[in-house]
Amino acid sequence: MDGFGAPPPATAPARPRRARRPAAAPGPRAARPVFPFSAIVGQDELRDALLLAAVDPAIGGVLALGDRGTGKSTAVRALAALLPPMRSVAGCPYNCDPARPAALCEACRGRPVRAVTVPVPVVDLPLGATEDRVAGALDIERALSGGVKAFEPGLLARAHRGFLYVDEVNLLEDHLVDLLLDVAASGENVVEREGISLRHPARFVLVGSGNPEEGDLRPQLLDRFGLAVEVRTPTDLKARVEVVKRRDAFDRDPEGVTAAWAPAEAALRDRLTAARARLEAVIVPDSAIEDAARLCIALGTDGLRGELTLTRAARALAALEGDPEVTLAHLRRMAPPALRHRLRRNALDEAVATTRVERAMEEVFGA
Structure with missing residues (x-):
């Protein structure tokens, strides 16, 4: 990859304005367009590290430390839109892999499974999240309405077989750091609280970003990241201008920019799929x-x-x-x-x- 990613595609022709339609009843909210991964300017080390973690999750995750406003979060969210879909057990809150019967959760082992295609989960872990929100806890609604002790999965369950992203990871509270270290070491989340005793698989690629000027990571957590990349503000005039142009174009017309970069995204997705197939x-x-x-x-x-x-x-x-x-x-x-x-x-x-x-x-x- 060169310093500026792929060349910008030809600008799509302007679309004619359509007559305003009467307001319809609200339906499901469409997913917001995400800045294309292929359109990211520079930051080669960060882009390559994220792609390699997607090729082989066993590498152990990616830590991106550097200046504010350099596209760290943009790159992670762009990767989520780039990843090829995966096969999962229908209705499973842990995204069990139907091709690995031995790794199914307890709920999936006791019933016939049906495979569906779903997007690879990329889950954000907010700095202010509680331990119950991250690890899971008692489903209060079902407990009050039916008197049933049911488990409500947390962010770790949603991130299984996907990516868990922590922005400003160096500011993460110690009790959440301890939880992540335990899960990263064992590959499963153990919940023992409120009369619930449960364990479920929780294998994910941990991606963290932050500004080192705001604090250091604990050595135990730092060691858990497979790759650590340095993200710096570009000093090349041409690169800075290109960043501003592409970001401004996306903010003004996200659908148009997404459509214009769709061929480059598809080519990179095919390359990623082929790399996974030939890895072994x-x-x-x-x-x-x-x-x-x-x-x-x-x-x-x-x-x-x-x-x-x-x-x-x-x-x-x-x-x-x-x-x-x-x-x-x-x-x-x-x-x-x-x-x-x-x-x-x-x-x-x-x-x-x-x-x-x-x-x-x-x-x-x-x-």
Whole structure:
């Protein structure tokens, strides 16, 4: 991808004005148009990280830290509209996968299942959300009306097999951070309150964004993100002008801009689908794993999550680019986002994390 995404499509012809119709009875609210992912200008590292997390959720999520007003939230919501739909059990609040009977929830195991096609969930976790809203709680309405102790699923249930997005994640309250850490480690949500004892699957890609000037993340949560990207305000005049033009055009005519970028979105969606299909066939040679381990040793990263994430990200990148196996070029490209947030603080080395990773790559791999 170049620094400006795909070139803007030809402007659609103006639509003739239609006569005003009498007001009709209100119906279901149509989904608001979302800024096209393909139309995002620059921010290549953020766009690539989100695509790779969609190709292989096992990478472990994406953390985007940087300046305010640089399109972090826009990119996440644009990804939601880009993702291909998925198969789910009809009526299941946890989006169970009908192709994996062993992973069905308790409710789905006890009945015949019917598969339907649904959008991949992308759920927002507000900073002020209560623990009951996130984890789920007693359904008060059913308890009062029928005296039934029923579980009302929370945001974690809705996000299963999808994405959970936390804006300003570095400001998230500690009790919610603890909850996310527990669920991320186990892949399931356990609810023990108000006479309810229940557990349900909760595997999702955690995506967080924030401004590092407003506070740091707890190290335990930081380590749970597979990729960490730096989002900076563009300094190139041409890029800034293009951002303003595309955003202004979308705000004035969202339907027209969405329609104009539809072919580019469809092509990128097909590319994403193809990458998922070929992911398991991508070869990861022992030499690539050794290179990843050597780099992590040189950087002094704690644990083995660094080389594991780096290897998975490189494999997803190879699948996205149609390459048959992981090479040193893939490792070099993915090393900064996979490792920059795993470095120990070094009082004798004031270099920023990205510079330390690049310097280590030169020492281990050569120029």
